[in-house]
Amino acid sequence: MQNLKIDGIGTIQGGEYGNISIDGIGKCEGDLHSDSLTIDGIFNTTGAIRTGRLQCDGVMTIDGNVHAEHVEVDGVLTLRGGKLESTTILCDGVIKMDGQISADRVEADGVIKAREIVGDYIQIESHRHFFAIFTRGRCSRSRIDLIEATTVNLLGVSAATVSGKDVTVGRDCHIDRVDCSGTLYISPHARVGSVTGTYTRSER
Amino acid sequence: MNSISKKELLEVTGISYGQLYRWKREGLIPEEWFVKQSSFTGQETFFPREEILGRIGAILELKDTHSLGELAGLLSGGGDRFVSLERLRGLDAFSGLPFEELAGTLAPEGNPGVRETSFVVAAFAYGLAKISTESGVPPGECVRLIGAGVSLIAGRNPGETVCTLFRSGDGYHICLSDGTGRPAFDGRVYIVGTLPLSDAVSALTAALKGV
Numbered sequence: 001m002q003n004l005k006i007d008g009i010g011t012i013q014g015g016e017y018g019n020i021s022i023d024g025i026g027k028c029e030g031d032l033h034s035d036s037l038t039i040d041g042i043f044n045t046t047g048a049i050r051t052g053r054l055q056c057d058g059v060m061t062i063d064g065n066v067h068a069e070h071v072e073v074d075g076v077l078t079l080r081g082g083k084l085e086s087t088t089i090l091c092d093g094v095i096k097m098d099g100q101i102s103a104d105r106v107e108a109d110g111v112i113k114a115r116e117i118v119g120d121y122i123q124i125e126s127h128r129h130f131f132a133i134f135t136r137g138r139c140s141r142s143r144i145d146l147i148e149a150t151t152v153n154l155l156g157v158s159a160a161t162v163s164g165k166d167v168t169v170g171r172d173c174h175i176d177r178v179d180c181s182g183t184l185y186i187s188p189h190a191r192v193g194s195v196t197g198t199y200t201r202s203e204r
Numbered sequence: 205m206n207s208i209s210k211k212e213l214l215e216v217t218g219i220s221y222g223q224l225y226r227w228k229r230e231g232l233i234p235e236e237w238f239v240k241q242s243s244f245t246g247q248e249t250f251f252p253r254e255e256i257l258g259r260i261g262a263i264l265e266l267k268d269t270h271s272l273g274e275l276a277g278l279l280s281g282g283g284d285r286f287v288s289l290e291r292l293r294g295l296d297a298f299s300g301l302p303f304e305e306l307a308g309t310l311a312p313e314g315n316p317g318v319r320e321t322s323f324v325v326a327a328f329a330y331g332l333a334k335i336s337t338e339s340g341v342p343p344g345e346c347v348r349l350i351g352a353g354v355s356l357i358a359g360r361n362p363g364e365t366v367c368t369l370f371r372s373g374d375g376y377h378i379c380l381s382d383g384t385g386r387p388a389f390d391g392r393v394y395i396v397g398t399l400p401l402s403d404a405v406s407a408l409t410a411a412l413k414g415v
Binding site for chain 2: 085102148150160161165177179181
């Protein structure tokens with residue numbers, strides 16, 4: 001399939017491609033299927049994305065759903081309404097969306113704002129201050145309504161509900177409800193509303 | 205409808221959150237089955253009990269011998285509907301038949317432990333069972349005919365396929381044809397009934413709504 005590279009300003013038609021690389025300002029109308037999609041500049045699309053590897057080093061805004069094998073965000077990825085599904089998601093930047101993230105593995109050192117994050121292993125360690133420039137001075141905490149996975153490790157995260165088998169609520173977390181069915185650690189520097197489930201408390 | 209909560213589902217089946225969500229992403233568990241309802245603890249997710257337990261059972265049974273992609277094709281037939289055997293058990297048409305034997309003929313080939321079958325196969329069985337019991341075909345014969353027919357209808361267009369049930373001598377047989385043409389038999393063959401597969405699909409849909 002055809003590879004595509006935009007170095008300046010360009011528009012892509014929806015369709016099937018090999019490797020797509022946007023180094024400038026790109027726009028797409030329609031659904032995009034590709035082996036890989038790498039954004040180093042700015043990219044907006046009104047459609048859905050289905051790709052093997054999504055690399056966002058710039059600023060990407062997507063209206064539809066995103067389905068990938070591997071997602072890596074070092075810049076800012078915004079989904080306006082869709083869901084994000086991938087086997088692995090690495091985020092050192094910002095992921096902002098209203099819908100659900102579903103992945104086997106999520107590892108974030110950056111900031112994630114989503115309605116739900118579900119999967120097998122979810123680790124979010126958001127550190128204050130560093131991301132102020134990306135979040136325009138607003139609070140740089142990750143905020144998620146529901147985090148649900150087999151293993152959950154959190155630092156600096158605000159969530160309404162956290163559900164999992166092995167759960168670690170680290171410092172600076174604000175969680176309303178924790179439900180745990182395996183081992184649970186809650187940092188003395190975290191705020192947790194209620195805890196339910198059958199679990200073993202771990203004292204780090 | 206009988207529901208089961210997500211939490212109870214994980215406890216009963218022993219699967220993990222990771223497995224549940226991975227299988228949903230792979231299309232093995234339909235998104236529509238995840239139903240959010242308000243409960244006193246907030247929002248909880250519920251599933252149709254028989255369907256989800258049947259599906260999880262099928263996945264656990266097949267996952268070591270099939271890739272997830274193969275499972276998606278096997279279980280949802282590329283978008284075809286799917287029905288659990290337990291739901292069929294309650295239908296009148298099957299009430300006079302040895303159900304476990306029937307279930308064995310309906311399960312996917314080579315996987316007798318799977319308690320689900322494609323909707324088209326279930327509809328064929330339903331329609332044939334109805335005609336058979338109304339015409340006095342012995343239950344054992346009916347199950348045998350259904351078993352024979354299941355392998356014959358694989359790959360056929362349900363919109364065009366018609367099944368003719370006939371008796372020759374003292375044996376019952378079925379014959380499948382396409383379109384509006386019908387087989388013509390000699391005088392020693394007695395046609396018991398004809399079953400357009402599309403009618404059977406409608407009849408089964410209606411019957412399941414009433415259950």
